[in-house]
Amino acid sequence: MAQARIESQAEMSSVGVVPKGRSWAASLEAGAVTGATGGALMMATLMVQTAATGYGALFPLNLIGATFRGPEALVGGTSVMLSGLLMHVVTSVVFGTMFSMAVLRRPRLAPTLVTGIAYGLLILLFMTYVALPYANPTMRQRVIGAPGTWFFSHVAFGLGVGMAPLIKRRFRSRPQAHAQPIIAAEP
């Protein structure tokens, strides 16, 4: 029986065929975007809280910047905030990529959102008890005093990374120049 000849990338996506090398690349790209999304949601949560309590909306960046400068970073200016922003983005992308690589190839959204929230809370425990005491005790001493905000910011991060299935599908369906063409079987 003659087999259909697959002519275009769009046809490959429509029949669920993924070119070799696309899966890993898609996961990495999706992970970066997922992590950035989660990081943005987390930062928005923190910024709302610090703005509401008189510290200023950009104070979370000072807190993260204290990784490099210590308590003095809390009164730092643009350079401190930029270093804090960079640190946050890198950390978010790394954690988001780890989650995206671990997510099933064709996951459903709802369970992944729940898993994402659980992942976010796992990161909360890791940051609070492992990373921050050594890397940024200044920040740790302050987040311990605001446990509710710290909790919800990690839930927000988890929701962001939990959208990995949506983002992964988008990357899979996007035609890429480097994808290897599949030679269709001759009739």
Next chain:
Amino acid sequence: METRRIVIVAGILLAPALVVAQGVPGTRKSPAGWPAVAEVANQNALRYSHEVIARIRQMNEIELRAGQMAQVRAGTPEARRYGRLLVADHATADRRLVDYGARKLGMQRGPREEVTPVDRDLMAEHVAATERMATLSGAEFDDAFLSMMVSDHQSAVNLLETARETVDDPDLKMIFTKMLPILRQDLWIAQTLLGG
């Protein structure tokens, strides 16, 4: 040998009775007509908590005023940001103390309670110091403000460390435990800005 054994056994049997006769700490029997020792101890503890909270709220009020002034009069952006940080930190600390006082001690939410004459004199001194600072600006203001913050925060850290060891209520101890690192950070920043 036999006698010694009897004495040891008697001692083991009588020891709990001796402890009971002493009473569990805090619940010893008082003479008839006197308030129970535990009740007196509890009233003293409540009064002490009131005084400690009033003293710390006074401290918060002083730092809040200085921080608000610094946001307007400070010469450097760092000193202005430090002023904002102080206002936020001490407002947060005050809210926690007010919530605790209202919940556990029946204190009214609102302005702090009247403190002892010694504290009134201290407050008058600080008011005079901030009035002098209000005539300064730029680098002169920064020096005066930061010097005041270094000495005030050193006193505040000592006060809170003592209070944390002496108050009874674990909730109040926890509030002081959370406040102390923030105060130490504020002290560090003031020292760094003053030295720099």
